[in-house]
Amino acid sequence: MSHALSDGPAPSGALESVMTLEQFILDRRGRFPQSTGAFSRLLRDVSVAAKIINHNIRRAGILDVMGESGTVNVQDEKQKKLDEIADRELERALRRGGECCLVGSEEQADTISLSPRGDFQERFAVFFDPLDGSSNTDVNASVGTIFSVYTLPEGADEGDALDVALRPGAEQVAAGYVAYGSSTMFVFTTGNGVNGFTLDPGIGEFLLTHPDLQIPQAPAMYSINEADIEDFSPELRTFLQWLKTKDPDTGHRIRARYIGSFVSDFHRNLLTGGLYMYPATSDHPDGKLRLMYEANPMAFLVEQAGGRASTGHQRILDLQPEGLHERTPLFIGSAPLVKAAEAYLQGRGAEAVGGA
Numbered sequence: 001m002s003h004a005l006s007d008g009p010a011p012s013g014a015l016e017s018v019m020t021l022e023q024f025i026l027d028r029r030g031r032f033p034q035s036t037g038a039f040s041r042l043l044r045d046v047s048v049a050a051k052i053i054n055h056n057i058r059r060a061g062i063l064d065v066m067g068e069s070g071t072v073n074v075q076d077e078k079q080k081k082l083d084e085i086a087d088r089e090l091e092r093a094l095r096r097g098g099e100c101c102l103v104g105s106e107e108q109a110d111t112i113s114l115s116p117r118g119d120f121q122e123r124f125a126v127f128f129d130p131l132d133g134s135s136n137t138d139v140n141a142s143v144g145t146i147f148s149v150y151t152l153p154e155g156a157d158e159g160d161a162l163d164v165a166l167r168p169g170a171e172q173v174a175a176g177y178v179a180y181g182s183s184t185m186f187v188f189t190t191g192n193g194v195n196g197f198t199l200d201p202g203i204g205e206f207l208l209t210h211p212d213l214q215i216p217q218a219p220a221m222y223s224i225n226e227a228d229i230e231d232f233s234p235e236l237r238t239f240l241q242w243l244k245t246k247d248p249d250t251g252h253r254i255r256a257r258y259i260g261s262f263v264s265d266f267h268r269n270l271l272t273g274g275l276y277m278y279p280a281t282s283d284h285p286d287g288k289l290r291l292m293y294e295a296n297p298m299a300f301l302v303e304q305a306g307g308r309a310s311t312g313h314q315r316i317l318d319l320q321p322e323g324l325h326e327r328t329p330l331f332i333g334s335a336p337l338v339k340a341a342e343a344y345l346q347g348r349g350a351e352a353v354g355g356a
């Protein structure tokens with residue numbers, strides 16, 4: 001893995017050797033002569049929105065855009081001002097770009113048609129969580145944007161748009177996230193591996209810093225909100241007990257890390273190896289995370305990076321969605337750990353993972 005910018009801003013002379021996100025997209029497009037460029041333009045539009053959202057997040061404390069806006073979203077969650085800004089900027093960028101006919105957002109009750117004539121000449125539907133983990137913004141912790149892209153079949157129109165767009169995650173044509181952390185990263189897949197780009201604020205470009213990302217199979221971290229342990233199933237509690245035991249060969253114990261911002265927890269685990277869990281609980285049998293704009297896009301990414309994503313009983317990407325805001329339990333990360341979680345949840349624990 002190359003980290004071309006890890007020692008600080010690249011000196012201007014070094015930039016010729018670093019690929020921008022735009023160059024990367026054009027380069028990939030060049031490999032498909034039949035491509036119309038619409039998809040490349042759609043990805044560009046998302047990246048432009050990401051830069052605008054990043055700009056607002058970086059000045060949050062100064063511009064007084066932190067805190068709640070006084071409204072609640074469809075999930076009955078208090079909206080942050082930054083939630084609303086991120087939602088608006090994504091919708092605007094996609095509308096302006098003209099390649100997207102339909103958006104579905106965590107912040108909006110229903111999908112919104114962006115097709116000026118309602119004929120859905122534009123073929124892409126985009127689902128997004130504009131600002132995931134936004135309760136972290138008040139305390140200066142990292143947050144993210146998640147997006148998922150589908151192609152609508154010919155003949156779809158405004159009347160049946162959502163029904164047509166509610167397809168299993170395996171049919172996504174692209175997915176990605178933006179992590180607004182100590183640096184800002186744009187990580188995405190089009191089904192041909194996962195690539196990560198770091199924003200160089202000096203020149204305002206995302207630069208390829210993490211080509212062909214693969215999640216380490218040896219896990220370093222696990223992430224779950226254990227405050228809810230009383231509400232977890234006995235099988236999950238046994239699994240957590242197993243996770244905390246030392247490896248008898250190395251004496252190593254997997255470390256726990258939980259930011260409470262899915263993008264940030266997922267991103268760290270993607271780089272270090274690990275497992276993120278948001279399980280079903282007795283109070284919330286479907287878990288908390290949303291299928292269409294949280295679980296599906298990250299499941300697509302993690303599989304492309306050699307990892308695995310599951311409800312504990314079923315592959316996330318095979319789920320047939322029933323609604324825009326549907327929730328799902330989620331176990332996602334390094335394949336061996338996700339498989340171990342599945343084994344415990346399905347009552348095959350100790351025997352499946354080798355007797356722990």
Ligand code: AFP
Pocket residue numbers: 077131132133134135136225260261262263288289
């Ligand atoms: P917010 O966007 O409301 O902060 O929710 C974030 C989130 O959906 C996800 O990013 C976190 O991993 C998860 O919720 C944290 O939820 P708990 O506080 O229940 O652990």
